[in-house]
Amino acid sequence: MQTDPLVLNNQAQQMLHDLLPQVCQVGWGAAAILRSYYQGEPGRTNLGVQEEQEGPVTAADIAANHFILEQLHTIVPDREHGYLSEETYKAGAHPQPLPQAWVWIVDPLDGTRDFIDRTGEYALHIALTYQGRPVLAVVVCPELEKLYYATLGGGSYVQTLGQAEPDRRLTVSTRSQPEDLTIVVSRTHRDDRFNQFLDRFPCANRHYVGSVGCKISAIVEQQADWYPILSGKSAPKDWDLAAPELILTEAGGQVSRIDGSSLRYNQADVNQWGAILATNGHAHNTLCALARTIIDDLDQP
Structure with a gap:
């Protein structure tokens, strides 16, 4: 049921081509801000952690968010583009889609808990969407010193900080048998229902990673093959x-709900409810079918 x-x-397409190198520079700049807090540089030793309903927020989130939005407004000074991030969404009076066809969707710190706990497995996301679908994406994993980027139809690539070699094009693994696949999941943030969901799959290999951005980087780097998302009391946001979706799909993977439908962004509700699979694409339909069967069984009264 793909759209x-x-x-x-x-x-x-020309606009995306012109924007991409500038957005990559914004990504590296925001990563430097996050690392300065992460490493406790002078004047940035206090994270100012605030525990909120959707999770912790730090001074690093706020500083990186301000930098990214300020830079994007400079790069794209017209009013044809909207801007959606956690901070801008909270500031809105009533949740509703932004009216612009082109919308930037920003996560200045994906994996805040991993950032606070110093696991190194945090990331930052910058996406440009058109009519609800991503067309340009940058994901930076600062502690890996890697920046991943993609444009619609242009493939996915990775830059390594300070590396002189050309950017490397990314492709997902070709593994297709469910029992041979490696699943990437969080060490924590898993409730009993999700653990039962995982235990019923034939995939024995697990790769534990923190943030969503780092999980998707593991798939495009062929360290893992798929990542399931099962909302409960909360759900991932736009x-x-x-x-991450565009980085994966342009490397040959697939992302969809388990009924095969595509994700839509900049809707009235920024929560992505339900069950979503991000895979290398070679067993996507099989995994979706398995997931539907398992969830139906788990949800039986």
Whole structure:
């Protein structure tokens, strides 16, 4: 039940081509801000952690968010683009879609708990969406010193900080048998229902990683093959998934709900409810079918 693929005209494709190197620079700049807090540089030793309903927020989140939005407004000074991040969403009076067709969706610190706990497995996301679908994406994993980028139809690539070699094009693994696949999941943030869900799959290999951005990087680096998302009391937000989705799909993977439908962004509700699978694409339909069967069984009264 995938929606029709998005097709961009030549003018839009040229815009993405021109924007991409600038957005990559914004990503590296925001990563430097996050690392300065992470490493406790002078004047940035206090994270100012605030525990909120959706999770902790730190001074690093706020500083990186301000930098990214300020830079994007400079790069794209017109009013044809909207901006959606956790901070801008909270500031809105009533949740509703932004009216612009082009919307930037930003997560200045994906994996805040991993950032606070110093696991190194945090990331930042910048995505440009058009009519609810991602068309440009940057994901930076600062402690890996890697920046992943993609444009619709242009492939996914990775830059390594300070590396002189050309950017490396990314492709997912070709593993296709469920029992041979490696699943990437969080060490924590798993309730009993999700653990039961995992235990019923034939995939014995598990790779534990913190943030969504780092999980998707594990798949495009062929360290893992798929990542399940099962909402419970809460769900991932637009800013958690928009940029990682494009990085994965442009590397040959697939992202969908388990009924095969595509994700839509900049809707009235930023929560991505339900069951979502991000895979290398070679066993996507099989995994979706298995997931539907398992969830139906788990949800039996």
